[in-house]
Amino acid sequence: MVEQSVYSGFLCLLIGLILITKIQLCVGGITSDYVRNYNSNVDMPLDSDVFQVPHGYNAPQQVYITQGDHDGKGVIVSWTTPNEPGANTVLYWTENSCVKSSAEGFVVRYKYCNYTSGYIHHCTINDLEFDTKYYYEVGLGNTTRQFWFVTPPKPGPYVPYTFGLIGDLGQTYDSNSTLTHYELSPLKGQTLLFVGDLSYADNYPFHNNIRWDTWGRFIERSAAYQPWIWSAGNHEIDFVPEIGESKPFVPYKHRFSTPYRASESTSPLWYSIKRASAYIIVMSSYSAFGKYTPQWKWLTNELPKVDRSETPWLIVLMHCPMYSSYVHHYMEGETMRVIYEPWFVKYKVDVVFAGHVHAYERSESVSNVAYNIINGKCSPVKDEFAPVYITIGDGGNQEGLATEMTQPQPRYSAYREASFGHGILDIKNRTHAYFGWHRNHDGFAVEADTLWLLNRYWKLKERVAVS
Numbered sequence: 387m388v389e390q391s392v393y394s395g396f397l398c399l400l401i402g403l404i405l406i407t408k409i410q411l412c413v414g415g416i417t418s419d420y421v422r423n424y425n426s427n428v429d430m431p432l433d434s435d436v437f438q439v440p441h442g443y444n445a446p447q448q449v450y451i452t453q454g455d456h457d458g459k460g461v462i463v464s465w466t467t468p469n470e471p472g473a474n475t476v477l478y479w480t481e482n483s484c485v486k487s488s489a490e491g492f493v494v495r496y497k498y499c500n501y502t503s504g505y506i507h508h509c510t511i512n513d514l515e516f517d518t519k520y521y522y523e524v525g526l527g528n529t530t531r532q533f534w535f536v537t538p539p540k541p542g543p544y545v546p547y548t549f550g551l552i553g554d555l556g557q558t559y560d561s562n563s564t565l566t567h568y569e570l571s572p573l574k575g576q577t578l579l580f581v582g583d584l585s586y587a588d589n590y591p592f593h594n595n596i597r598w599d600t601w602g603r604f605i606e607r608s609a610a611y612q613p614w615i616w617s618a619g620n621h622e623i624d625f626v627p628e629i630g631e632s633k634p635f636v637p638y639k640h641r642f643s644t645p646y647r648a649s650e651s652t653s654p655l656w657y658s659i660k661r662a663s664a665y666i667i668v669m670s671s672y673s674a675f676g677k678y679t680p681q682w683k684w685l686t687n688e689l690p691k692v693d694r695s696e697t698p699w700l701i702v703l704m705h706c707p708m709y710s711s712y713v714h715h716y717m718e719g720e721t722m723r724v725i726y727e728p729w730f731v732k733y734k735v736d737v738v739f740a741g742h743v744h745a746y747e748r749s750e751s752v753s754n755v756a757y758n759i760i761n762g763k764c765s766p767v768k769d770e771f772a773p774v775y776i777t778i779g780d781g782g783n784q785e786g787l788a789t790e791m792t793q794p795q796p797r798y799s800a801y802r803e804a805s806f807g808h809g810i811l812d813i814k815n816r817t818h819a820y821f822g823w824h825r826n827h828d829g830f831a832v833e834a835d836t837l838w839l840l841n842r843y844w845k846l847k848e849r850v851a852v853s
């Protein structure tokens with residue numbers, strides 16, 4: 387009898403130990419227990435001060451800039467005039483100069499259902515000096531407005547530079563909080579990498595494009611002064627054949643310019659730029675990307691071109707994440723992952739930023755490229771030379787947070803939290819970069835999740851040199 391109870395006690399202990407081991411084996415990274423203060427997910431009203439129309443006849447509004455060439459010596463200035471086309475000219479000058487130069491752009495308009503846009507101007511300024519502050523003026527002939535920007539340093543391996551990261555922004559009170567946090571961050575992002583889903587105008591009846599105008603006015607306070615690097619999300623597709631809108635991306639393509647031709651792309655939806663020590667590849671999750679498609683072909687030629695001795699940091703932006711452990715949008719990026727992950731691993735991409743899921747998540751450095759239908763191996767493995775995947779679709783739009791997570795947290799997931807916020811990628815030199823994620827409910831300087839990124843390409847190079 388005694389023997390039997392000792393035996394069953396031992397058995398229980400053994401099962402317990404096995405279970406504990408199993409649980410530990412399943413546990414991934416950190417799922418934050420932070421309880422966020424949940425605001426209502428409504429857009430700010432049309433008469434909010436952040437949407438204010440500038441005073442004066444035909445005053446330029448929705449002014450924003452983006453990079454205008456491949457190297458960073460060009461800037462595209464975009465603005466909208468409401469009453470008449472007005473001038474397409476941009477005047478620009480350096481801080482200490484009394485001579486003003488001018489560049490000539492073009493104007494477009496579009497109709498979408500029952501909406502007609504204002505006069506949308508795009509003007510590329512070329513051959514600027516690197517690392518220089520410029521002032522610029524738009525609206526000549528009627529009401530003029532002045533802004534400024536600073537060009538990046540010449541691309542080079544040791545050039546420090548800071549990038550902000552925002553995705554899925556929208557125009558709610560939370561969106562405003564995200565933008566304010568980004569602007570007031572002591573880390574001072576110099577260029578914003580935007581990972582898609584901009585205005586959420588398409589959530590309104592007939593995709594009310596007035597909400598594209600309000601969004602343009604909302605972001606002007608940042609985007610007129612530093613480049614926002616655009617990538618398109620599903621909320622930019624605006625494909626509604628039922629109301630006669632059967633051509634995708636119409637509002638987005640008219641409103642936002644990208645320097646795609648400079649990287650020999652055939653579409654404004656995918657392209658690349660060099661900026662300081664970074665090479666940034668923008669992809670389109672909602673354009674054809676399978677084998678032989680224009681996007682696939684472009685990337686085939688593009689990746690081997692990246693010279694890591696000039697731009698050591700290789701960054702990819704896309705809207706739909708290839709790694710996400712949230713329930714919402716689960717595995718939507720899987721087709722893209724199957725096609726492109728082997729290239730990202732091969733070419734030593736450092737970090738892939740995506741949005742789409744309205745939350746934050748950072749992966750470990752992982753690769754899952756061994757899979758084929760014969761060997762059945764399909765699970766991400768840690769690989770210090772593989773990219774880190776960061777989902778930052780937490781800008782704060784009207785659809786609210788994605789709070790439901792797959793359980794248990796998979797091992798590839800290092801940190802996940804359903805809060806609104808933004809990121810800062812602070813490139814220090816050729817080998818080290820620091821990434822911080824800032825949640826909106828903390829002070830401007832607080833980092834809720836951080837990571838030191840070691841440059842994949844140079845880490846491997848050094849490892850090979852030593853061995």
Ligand SMILES: [Fe+2]
Nearest residue numbers: 583619620742
């Ligand atoms: Fe999305």
